[in-house]
Amino acid sequence: MLNEILFYSLDRAIRQYRKFAQANIDRAGIDITVDQWLVLRVIDEHDDLTQADIAERVFKDQASVARIIALLLKRGLIGAEPLPNDGRRTQLRVTVAGHDTLVAVQPVVLSNRATALEGLSETTLDQMRQGLERIYTNCLPPQAALENATQLSPAEKLQPLAKGSSTQ
Template structure:
């Protein structure tokens, strides 16, 4: 039986979790109360006007209950306004508020710094190879 530390998917998951934990610590250390997940969802809504909660979940890899819970917190924090869809009451419209836009802009430099730190000593060639390999893995899993 192979050991965990010899399985590529173990290392992918470990890298993702390490980065997310690092990024969250940086947000907190810099006085931000927003979470990585909240930042991702606000960003998704800004980049995709009219996006549904299900589509947000697919985009940020969260289940519907988690997305609903995160949006509830963002509504309380006044980062997002949720209104009922005019034609289908089962749907909601999400709109990012001025304070939501401001927090995205304020956090952006920190996010860029986090990425730079995480990618230290990783060459452009290594990044390109890794990106291509990850895209192939994703496509293989969609096919089957």
Template sequence: MEKLDSIIFYNIDKAIRAYRNFAQRQLKANGFNITIDQWLIIKAILENPGITQHEIGDLVFKDNASVTRIIDLLVKSEYINRNTNSEDRRKTDLDVTESGKEIIQKVQNLIVNNRKIALKGVSKEELQIMNSALIKISTNCLNTKK
């Protein structure tokens, strides 16, 4: 029987979880009052004007309830605004406030440093191969209708 540490998907998940925990600890240690998920959602809104909550969930791999909860916290923290859409009252428009833009800028250097630490000893060639393989895996899984 194969061991867990020989299963590629176990190792991918382990690496992702280790990185997220590391990155969250770094945010806290550097005095930032924001989570990785909150940072991702602010970035998603900044990079995709007019994005819906459902689209945000797809982009950051979160269910609708989680996205709603995180957005509620971001509104409360005054990092984003939520306004009723002028054309369709069932929809909401999300936009990033100045303090939201500031926190993204302030955290950016830390994020870059976190990636540097996490990727220490990994060559550019290894990164390219890994990225290519991960894209193929995603494509294979997304294109399977079974």
């Protein structure tokens, strides 16, 4: 019975957290969305990724990332120059303004997470992580699940993002 409303609780919690996180970024006077920040952060840490690579890291698809990159360019938070060795791609790099934004956002994000997780025991957090990981793998399409099982452990796959801080 309560089991039935887990996805309801999930949806509600993540929506509220997103609203909360964005409101605090806005309140800090920083002009960026959480999604833009996610992409900006990945570009800052890896300057040699394709849009599909970035998409995988932030759980978006290539089309969404393409549009977010276009916005980041328009807002001057990143720059792009053509890559000599591949005419399809460009070299993205975070501008000074982009760096300033990242620096400004960082403490807000840390504070958001701390506030959101206040009162949650280590045990609960651990169970949640396990449960969420299991839900994720349960919902993978068959062939992706195979790749997941035979190649890299999830921990290894996720390592790049886990270092430093993390996804919202």
